[in-house]
Each structure stands twice: as C-alpha cells, then as structure tokens.
Amino acid sequence: MAMSIGMRMIFRRLKALGLENSVTMRALRVLPAYSAYRETYALLQESRGWSRERLEAYQLQALARLLDHAYANVPYYRRVFDERGLVPEDIQTLRDLERLPFLTREDLQNNLADLKATNYPETAFEYVTTGGSTGIPVGFYYEKGASRAREWAFMKTQWDRVGYRFGDKCVVLRGYIVGSAKDEVYWKKTLFGRWLLMSSHHMTEETLPAYIDRIRRFRPRFIQSYPSMAVILARYMVDHEVAPFPTVKAILCGSENLYPWQRSLLEEAFKCRVFSWYGNSEQTVLAGECEESTHYHIFPEYGIVELIGRDGRPVEGPGAMGEVVATSLMNPIFPLIRYRTMDVAVLGNGPCSCGRQYPLLEKVEGRLHEFIVTKSRRLISMTAVNMHSDVFDNVAQFQFYQKKEGEVLLRIVRKPGYTDRDTEYILRELEKKFEGDVDVTIRFVGKIPRTRRGKYQFLIQDLPLDERTYRYESHG
Ligand SMILES: [Zn+2]
Numbered sequence: 001m002a003m004s005i006g007m008r009m010i011f012r013r014l015k016a017l018g019l020e021n022s023v024t025m026r027a028l029r030v031l032p033a034y035s036a037y038r039e040t041y042a043l044l045q046e047s048r049g050w051s052r053e054r055l056e057a058y059q060l061q062a063l064a065r066l067l068d069h070a071y072a073n074v075p076y077y078r079r080v081f082d083e084r085g086l087v088p089e090d091i092q093t094l095r096d097l098e099r100l101p102f103l104t105r106e107d108l109q110n111n112l113a114d115l116k117a118t119n120y121p122e123t124a125f126e127y128v129t130t131g132g133s134t135g136i137p138v139g140f141y142y143e144k145g146a147s148r149a150r151e152w153a154f155m156k157t158q159w160d161r162v163g164y165r166f167g168d169k170c171v172v173l174r175g176y177i178v179g180s181a182k183d184e185v186y187w188k189k190t191l192f193g194r195w196l197l198m199s200s201h202h203m204t205e206e207t208l209p210a211y212i213d214r215i216r217r218f219r220p221r222f223i224q225s226y227p228s229m230a231v232i233l234a235r236y237m238v239d240h241e242v243a244p245f246p247t248v249k250a251i252l253c254g255s256e257n258l259y260p261w262q263r264s265l266l267e268e269a270f271k272c273r274v275f276s277w278y279g280n281s282e283q284t285v286l287a288g289e290c291e292e293s294t295h296y297h298i299f300p301e302y303g304i305v306e307l308i309g310r311d312g313r314p315v316e317g318p319g320a321m322g323e324v325v326a327t328s329l330m331n332p333i334f335p336l337i338r339y340r341t342m343d344v345a346v347l348g349n350g351p352c353s354c355g356r357q358y359p360l361l362e363k364v365e366g367r368l369h370e371f372i373v374t375k376s377r378r379l380i381s382m383t384a385v386n387m388h389s390d391v392f393d394n395v396a397q398f399q400f401y402q403k404k405e406g407e408v409l410l411r412i413v414r415k416p417g418y419t420d421r422d423t424e425y426i427l428r429e430l431e432k433k434f435e436g437d438v439d440v441t442i443r444f445v446g447k448i449p450r451t452r453r454g455k456y457q458f459l460i461q462d463l464p465l466d467e468r469t470y471r472y473e474s475h476g
Pocket residue numbers: 289290291292293297352353354355356
C-alpha cells in the first residue's frame with residue numbers, strides 16, 4: 001500500500017513534467033508488479049521453514065490487519081460488524097472468525113460495489129470473472145498489477161518443488177483455442193518461444209498423432225494441463241502404445257479436480273511425476289503437493305482455510321470432510337472473508353515428512369455440484385468412480401447427467417470394439433459403487449461436447465444442490 005501511494009506520486013510528477021510516455025514511466029509501471037512478486041516470493045522462501053506457532057502468529061497478524069482495514073474501508077464489512085455489534089478487536093483468535101458470517105457467491109454478486117476498498121483509486125481495480133462450470137458466474141476484483149504478480153510468486157514456489165525454472169519449456173493444455181483445422185496447426189508459441197500453447201478444442205483421434213509429434217519435437221520439460229485434457233492425450237498414448245516424452249519431468253495439473261484414476265492413467269502414459277494443486281481464481285485458498293507427498297499443503301500465507309461441516313461448524317481431525325471456507329490474506333482491495341468456495345475437501349494427517357508445517361488436505365473431493373445424489377440423499381463423489389479400470393476399455397468418452405435424485409443418465413461414446421457385454425459390465429460395476437442407491441440408464445451418443453472453456457465435464461449436475469439439505473459422504 002505505502003509503496004503504491006509512493007508510486008502514484010512519482011507518476012503524477014512525471015505527468016506534470018510531460019513525461020507520461022517516457023521510458024522511465026513505462027519501466028515504473030511494471031515495477032509494482034515486479035516488487036509484489038519479489039516480496040511475496042521472498043516471504044515464501046522464508047516462511048517454509050517456520051514452525052506451526054510462527055505460521056499461526058503470522059496468520060493472526062495478517063488477519064488483524066485485514067479486519068481493521070475491512071472495517072475502516074469496506075462498506076460491506078463495516079455493515080457486517082455493526083449489525084452484529086462487533087469491532088475487529090473482538091476477533092482475537094482464528095476460532096473467533098466463527099463470529100463473522102459466511103460470504104456466499106450470491107452475497108458477493110449482490111454487494112459487488114460495497115466490497116471494494118474505498119482507499120484504493122478506481123484505476124487500481126481489475127474486474128475478473130470466473131466459474132462458468134458451476135452455473136453461477138462470479139465477478140470480483142483484483143488489484144491491477146499486484147494480484148497476478150503475487151499469485152505467480154505462489155505458483156512459482158509450488159512448481160519449484162518439481163524443479164521448475166524460469167525459461168523452462170512447457171506445453172500448455174489449458175482450454176485454449178489456437179490454430180485452425182484448415183492448416184492443421186493447433187498450437188502456437190508464446191513467452192519468447194518457451195511455452196507451446198496447444199488447442200484443447202481440436203484434440204481428436206485424428207489429430208492426436210500430430211499433437212504427439214509436435215510435443216516430441218518441442219522437447220518440453222513440463223506439461224501444464226487441465227487433468228481432463230492431459231487424460232485425452234494419455235489415454236490415446238496408452239491405447240496406441242506411444243512411448244512417453246523423455247524430456248518431460250512432470251505433469252502440472254490444476255484448475256480441475258484430479259481424480260485418482262486420472263493420476264494413475266497420467267503416470268502410466270507419461271512415466272513421470274503428476275503434480276497437482278488446488279486453488280480458485282477468487283484467491284482465497286491455494287494448496288499444492290510437495291516433493292514427497294500427494295497431499296495438498298495449504299499455504300497459510302495465502303488464506304485462512306476452514307472446513308465446514310453440514311452443521312455449519314468447523315470439522316476437525318484427519319479424515320474429516322467439509323466445505324472449504326476461506327479468508328483471503330492476499331487481496332485487500334476486495335476482501336473476501338469466510339468465502340464459501342462450494343468445494344468439498346478432506347483434512348489430512350500432518351505434519352508432512354517434507355518438514356513444512358502447513359495444514360494438509362488429504363484430498364479435494366470436488367465441487368458440490370460434482371457429486372451424484374442417491375435415493376437416500378447421500379452424496380457420492382466422482383472420485384469413487386474409477387474410469388481407468390478395464391470397465392471402460394471400450395468407451396471413448398462418457399458423461400453422467402443427473403436431474404433427479406437417485407437417477408443418473410450415463411452418456412457413452414463407444415469405441416469400435418464395444419458390445420452388450422461392456423454395457424452389462426459397466427452397469428454391474430456402477431451398481432456396486434452406488435450400492436443400489438442410484439438407477440443408471442445408459443445412452444449411446446456420437447459426441448460429448450466440451451464446455452465453453454474447453455473443459456471436459458464428467459458429470460452434469462442439474463439438481464438444485466443445496467449444502468444444507470444434502471449430507472457429505474464419501475464412498476471412495
Ligand atoms: Zn510435504
């Protein structure tokens with residue numbers, strides 16, 4: 001903050017001197033981003049060695065700063081405190097956070113203007129939208145030049161764990177549409193030729209050999225991908241016995257839940273580490289695997305994470321499951337306090353052998369809308385359905401669709417070898433998984449469309465899912 005006010009003064013002076021387009025001015029514009037990156041990265045280098053007590057003290061201090069700021073400068077939170085007869089000093093421990101209400105997506109949308117901190121100039125706000133997949137698009141604000149830089153410092157810290165260095169060659173499969181079918185080029189280079197963006201919309205049985213050939217010639221060290229995109233490539237490679245890419249050190253998976261069957265398929269095809277993280281664009285929570293484990297390590301510097309059970313209270317202890325509710329310590333320009341992410345996760349058993357004293361998530365079960373609801377209204381996570389087993393050998397693509405409790409439609413795109421025996425096998429296995437509590441109907445289709453952002457959805461959940469009426473229950 002102090003820094004950006006200082007910067008604004010310098011800008012004003014340069015402007016007064018008629019130098020607003022000078023090289024100095026342009027250089028100064030990227031400085032705040034660089035310094036936000038550097039400061040955050042330095043903090044993360046230091047704090048990875050902190051004790052649990054030290055980390056908690058850091059969080060408490062950051063929280064106190066955030067609450068003071070929100071009370072003083074954010075009309076929505078001034079109202080929230082006043083209505084409850086509270087002042088920021090009433091929140092002394094992380095547990096005290098419970099005295100503040102949850103912030104839902106709806107609250108966020110209905111109070112967009114009142115959630116903006118009034119002590120920032122209008123030019124500092126960058127409007128961002130996300131969340132097409134949940135059906136409820138969410139809009140919110142970043143701090144221009146700073147939010148993305150801080151985020152990148154966290155991502156770099158995460159990728160350091162699998163040896164990522166600046167300038168490493170990466171193949172990127174993240175929902176881009178690039179190139180065209182006309183000239184049969186489905187990719188383009190970016191970042192000074194170090195990243196190869198590949199179109200996820202053009203990946204088909206016909207075009208995949210060209211993709212694989214291009215990746216091999218590019219010699220990437222990493223593949224960044226939505227899990228569902230990497231799986232299309234991996235499945236093809238396994239089915240056609242294509243050799244893995246010898247230069248690839250790790251598959252970096254984010255933005256979608258990584259199911260266990262996807263991880264094992266990716267490992268089988270690429271013969272390297274599959275490295276996954278969990279976060280959201282609202283920047284309230286970020287957690288990633290480490291060098292030694294596949295549990296998600298929550299960055300305490302990024303946000304304060306609570307797992308909330310169906311009674312609305314925090315759950316505790318390894319194995320406990322709840323909705324991720326998170327308070328961002330990252331974005332004071334648009335504070336999100338006790339933000340309901342609609343993601344369901346399971347607490348891990350820490351501390352990890354890597355030495356970091358971070359809280360752990362054993363797994364992320366997915367978004368609330370990624371569950372199938374049974375007749376007795378239990379929620380069954382998609383994690384429970386293993387599409388990498390031989391059950392789906394003759395299936396090219398599939399998708400579950402639910403619009404009634406206890407009933408699902410399974411859409412299947414058949415491979416040439418598919419017979420009635422596959423249908424029987426699939427139904428029998430699903431019957432076991434669902435314990436007879438879900439009726440499955442199979443429908444054969446020619447094609448399963450991807451979402452607008454090129455993602456591949458395994459379940460279209462059309463039920464009006466409300467976390468208050470359904471119970472979280474994992475059958476994994
Ligand atoms: Zn670890």
